[in-house]
């Protein structure tokens with residue numbers, strides 16, 4: 001063991017277990033690298049799971065502290081009609097709205113007010129945490145409530161260039177799913193409409209002969225409760241959405257299938273543009289149905305979780321007298337009002353923590369029965385008009401919001417407690433942020449380690465391939481090379497070979513026979529001369545943990561290489577001086593003339609080889 005560099009030892013920066021054969025060739029086992037990388041990945045994943053659990057618990061605390069039923073209020077900008085200046089009767093603070101009109105001054109508290117200048121992005125930022133909750137396995141319900149024409153559809157669907165909550169939420173779900181390497185998610189979408197108190201499937205296969213208003217039986221879906229308490233709409237189309245593009249396509253299709261009828265309230269409804277597009281005389285007004293979009297989230301992680309995200313544009317809440325509706329439209333109006341009043345009753349029962357909650361009073365509340373109560377998160381965005389004309393409706397809508405909001409008993413708390421609460425919320429926010437940042441870092445680490453692992457595996461299998469091609473020998477996990485130190489001393493000086501005595505692979509340990517022979521002092525291993533130097537190495541070798549191509553190449557001419565720590569083990573190696581000469585790319589031509597026997601020296605091989613063959617090889621060393 002005589003080599004010059006580094007005090008007689010050639011040091012090569014290998015994580016892999018490497019051994020010089022008596023022929024001067026180097027054996028590199030990637031088994032150790034591969035298992036080390038696998039261990040590293042599993043440790044990173046375990047840390048990731050732990051962090052995810054912590055983040056979820058913190059998010060739960062945060063949402064519970066904020067209130068599991070939150071109520072926001074959004075005020076639509078004033079619309080000037082007939083060039084008349086319309087007076088705004090609403091003044092706002094961050095969590096308070098004051099409605100002032102002749103003989104009226106009423107104050108309402110909500111969790112957050114979005115004034116007339118607030119953007120779609122402002123609203124969505126407040127919605128985001130609750131979406132994470134849906135991804136974490138909670139049922140979530142986001143409802144837009146308010147008088148016709150106050151901006152429910154604008155908030156939920158949005159318009160071109162100003163996307164609303166639904167398309168943004170879908171985008172957010174896919175974006176989160178692609179970033180989360182600890183779990184995989186699958187999503188599906190359903191869309192339905194509550195029409196005259198019945199449910200209409202908006203994604204059902206098209207029936208050309210059936211117009212929306214004529215779907216009497218086809219749209220009368222029933223709601224079922226499973227034994228576990230989950231709710232299902234029988235026969236409702238549920239479409240798998242593998243990607244964002246497909247999700248948007250289905251969502252647009254559902255939107256187009258929505259039905260409307262006309263009243264004289266909504267001259268500013270989002271549906272008005274349809275008439276302009278179709279060059280018809282615009283009708284006076286529309287009355288919208290209650291439309292529901294359901295995203296079902298399946299999270300496949302350590303455990304399998306299923307949750308529902310409901311995104312609901314509730315029908316216009318105006319009083320029927322004001323709508324001037326008659327006939328069928330009047331019936332629709334009544335049905336919408338019934339649904340909304342049933343929703344109000346459910347919320348009131350939840351607020352009073354009643355044992356009986358009247359979910360069965362409408363289809364709407366039946367569908368939502370597993371998404372409004374315990375463990376669920378609800379967000380209601382109440383929409384109001386700032387116009388004096390609408391003061392009655394505005395007060396009604398805000399009263400409804402007040403009822404919903406007081407489900408949480410700790411609403412009107414003293415200032416000191418409010419400050420403490422704000423402080424705690426900020427702390428929880430920071431904890432979540434930190435956990436998410438660390439998760440991102442871990443994701444990156446895992447990604448890199450997986451790439452290294454793949455490289456190692458490829459390398460190992462390509463060498464195995466060469467081994468078996470050359471000799472039809474069994475597969476091995478060894479890379480075999482040769483180091484010649486004379487040509488390139490520099491890299492070899494820097495280089496370092498690490499061989500861990502305690503972790504030698506199975507193939508390096510002595511057999512009973514060899515130990516007997518060894519103890520009898522009947523043999524010694526002398527380093528044979530190099531006969532078949534190999535100076536090509538698998539080009540795929542790369543990365544800090546690999547036996548890099550350049551290092552191999554530079555070191556390829558080393559005549560004599562030693563591993564002091566491996567000397568004892570070498571004695572028991574079943575090695576012949578001239579039998580290994582392998583490159584993944586080609587076989588060295590200089591070695592071609594010499595008789596070549598390629599053997600593989602993997603633990604698996606030793607295990608597989610018949611014992612007598614093994615003994616014969618061992619005896620050839622003595």
Ligand SMILES: Nc1ncnc2c1ncn2[C@@H]1O[C@H](COP(=O)(O)OP(=O)(O)OP(=O)(O)O)[C@@H](O)[C@H]1O
Pocket residue numbers: 075076077116146147148149150151152153154155159266268269270271286287288315316383
């Ligand atoms: N915050 C807002 N900023 C700008 N425009 C808005 C805003 N809110 C609503 N609008 C506009 O006001 C009009 C009415 O809004 P929208 O149709 O969304 O009301 P709606 O409550 O959904 O009515 P409906 O009950 O008929 O569905 C639309 O033209 C919409 O673009």
